[in-house]
Amino acid sequence: MMSDVALQLEHSIEARVSMEFAWKYRTDIANWNDPPARFVLDGPFIAGSRGTTVLLGQEPLHWSIREVRPLTTFVLEMQLDKALLRFEWRFDALSEQRTRMTQKIVLSGDNAAAYLEQVEAGFRPSLADGMRRIATEMAAAERRSTNGR
Secondary structure (H helix, E strand, O other), X not given: OHHHEEEEEEEEEEEOOOHHHHHHHHOOHHHOOEOOEEXXXXXXXXXXXXXXXXXXXXXXXXXXXXXXXXXXXXXXXXXXXXXXXXXXXXXXXXXXXXXXXEEEEEEEOOOOXXXXXXXXXXXXXXXXXXXXXXXXXXXXXXXXXHOOO
């Protein structure tokens, strides 16, 4: 329901990789590089699988994969107290070797206002830089795989 959306952040970036490579890279949790956070997925990257984000000195954050549409979209959800934090990823082929990746972060729910400041401070300043870093790392990984390194 859109009326209960407290915050929506979105950023798109073009990566110099094929859509297939972008999808494979981004859905391999071993490639999720966001220090100091560490990510653990219990099971395959499919709808219903559960994951955990571990940050030193903090309680683990639990999330689940809500939706997976291969090569196009995946959605992660983190249930909060009477609120929901969603991370929606979309992949669009621009050419054989260029892919637009879009990440949308949505905070919603009756109690979303309680999390608004924390979510905004945690994601707004770093969203664009984080997406650029992912695109750069992804392109480097594809070059390594193409060059056989």
